[in-house]
Amino acid sequence: MVRLPLKQLLLEDPDKVLVLDGGQGTEMENRGIKVANPVWSTIPFVDKSFWEDKSSAQRRIVEGMFDDFMKAGAEILMTVTYQASFKSVSENTPIKTLPDYTNLLTKIVDFSRECIGEDNYLIGTIGPWGAHVCCEFTGHYGPRPESINYYEYFRPQLELFNTNDNLDLIGFETIPNVHELKAILSWDERILSKPFYIGLSVHENGVLRDGTTMEQIGNIIKGLGNRRNPNLLLLGINCVSFNESPNILESLHRALPDMPLLAYPNSGEVYDTEKKIWNANSDKLNSWDTVVKRYIDCGARIIGGCCRTSPADIAEVSAAVKKYT
Template identity: 40%
Template sequence: MSFLKDLSNDKVFLFDSGQGTFLEGEGVNITETKLWGSTPFIKPDFFKSSNISVDKKAIIKMLNEFQICDLISIPTYQLCYDLFLEVLKLEKSIESETNYKELLSNITNFTREYSPDKQLVGSIGCFGASIAEEFSGDYPENIDYYEFFRPQLECFNHSENVDIIGFETIPNFEELKSILNWGEDKLSKNFYLSLSCKDDCELELRDGTPLKDIAKYIKNLYEENKINKNLVLLGVNCCSFYSSLPNVQELNKYLNDNKLRCKFIVYPNSGEIFDKVKKTWSEPKDILHSSKANWVKTVKLYAESNCKVIGGCCRTTPDDLKIIKLGINQLQAK
């Protein structure tokens, strides 16, 4: 695909924005189950052409709005096998895993139908997303990460409609190390890893691991020729807008030298603040913390730190994408 070929030049690609934010704005109850934005797909007859439900129309509208992008996520971030079983009250079995993979395939094909010319990202949420700890990295011990991810990963590995696999919002160093040590037999398709970092420019993963240490670990894997050759991007998502740039700059500082040329992906939150009493969102008091006021100049700074894919996460919308696109176009015009 041209996207992968172009990663080595100066081109910058546009990723999509917050899917949950969009769907909520269209009247979809994404908190109806633990599957979040994947919930509409488990409802009866969703994939039938005769279905014209509010949820289905909202997802189609979202995908249409995202056609401005180069890459679009398949709405499967929260749809891990464990939560699929929990929500549908099923037991682990060959039959339930087969049904799960069929659902993933149907969602993937549905996304492709409305995004025929885009690069589709097989979205895989971190282990923490299944236990509501993606913003702490506070995990139990002795997790078999591969077995946790395996059903979803196997489906995406073998799907012709998945162009790249995205492991998103990783907050825990042990989880990250596990994925980094999988070979091409487990991860046979191009993939990226995106980290969940602290919000106040601490330059740390959510579990407290310094990004410098993470970069050192990755660099050692490269030097020892132990890195999975399908890893094409490293990145940061679902952190505050203000901290996203310093986090990327920190990784870039240690992962770009004469031997190593890492490429990055970044898609931060909007910077909006949630009032827990009023249950409302508002712009931050410091304008520097707001994505809306700073996208264009920050896009330039992202690109200077080797970011090849830029988009938005929570509370960002297609309106943000239009501004990011403007910033990207200004870069390409030079």
Template identity: 40%
Template structure:
């Protein structure tokens, strides 16, 4: 009998299979809307650093909110949930806690990741066949460059493995993490690094979400046609990790995301399923630090008709996983789920 993970891999790997998986949505948005301040180095992971969070007998407000967040997303129809660890890389963790790098600090960090993985898995217990994705933020998430891709002139020489290794060491050995998600990758050099990791390093199913702009490029200006060529060439050379299961885009414009997915699909010369989970289409004002809905309703994800049109575009281009990112809510996930099941 297949496990839920084996079924997932089998379903997405079959181009004829029409089953679409639904991913959860904007965890940070949910927590902010519920009164939790996530404005920190480690963003959604901040509640987990409070000792009171782990007291199950006298649950803190933060724990109750986090549990309700998972409950709401799961009841909206998602079958994949993320750990709230996108910005919980080791460097940002040290900065947030204002501690120096040491063996004891690394053990403390590793223990925190283990606890978060266990907590996330526990939230899925009442929902059959739900898988947990270990969320791993790109190098740019550490230096606030995931939306520019500007890693400097030495981007090709950066030690990306140093950034990823502490989180990878935990997630790859965790029974609570089913799939690895490398999110919001904006730079071609970092993408090359991730694609260079073979199964001796990455021995679990994983996907890569790209940070893309309005003209179907990585944020560093690399055309998505070039991204597809890189993947095609590695495939032809038999150098693609067998655990590399999906490629796509996340945390990008609600409207442009379907165009980016289309470019990837049209330029990949072999079948690999795609993944898309865009932002809501709201615009962030960097001066007032507020989000605003676009004046044109067609640019906003917050109604079921817009989601239906976008889900159709995704599925026409081999998307097998669809969800939401910043500013998307359980209602958005419900709209995605309904759009998929109307097909």
């Protein structure tokens, strides 16, 4: 293997900050793939022609997207599997059985590795339980969020990601609810046997979407003691307000000063879950240069962009990372 194992890289090179890619689902949409559907950005992979015709238009779009993020400086990239849980896929596409699902996910992971080559790192991304009911920006998980069987929901995707050597890291993204967070944190190395991170979905007022404070999250993690899964490499924020993201990351850093962090905010636009469109919010008060510096100052080791950020944004992230490391 050309690249060092990620855990080793983060430990042995404490000044290294990895540049992540940008918002894949929305970038695919910019390039002509209609992602407004129940499996969202997984949609092109469900079409047989994606695999049968290597020059299909959709395949070229996804390859072009990976290429442009790498040209912009990304050195750690994601599989497009945010809304590819077994539940989402089997309820909304012709892929109904576990073997067919496993086959699909394996093809997506292996294709992504081919796109990014052996030098770059690959993250197997897993959206939250709330993604399939579109409540990752509210955290409203119904009357008894503590009773949801999160493991059952994640297991098929997780088991495949654990064992596929093309993946360096598993990424739980946009987690908005503390019960879901606690469930993930309770899983030991038998369930999560590969390095992983958790990206929190945080309101612009600085609390998790369900109201949990960063201080409370810090206490939950500290309270794990020696039950903490050693594969938890990073904690951070994703798809959060661009303007507020440095303040939010700083509050997470105050709560957990020794924790390696990651940050990939969205463009600042706000998602309309009914119409599946993005609406302008407030003007950008900061530049990537400013936010990246503040992320690095509080211990960020992976920095990139989430929804509605493009290769042009990642080029700015990359320039700032070079400047401040």
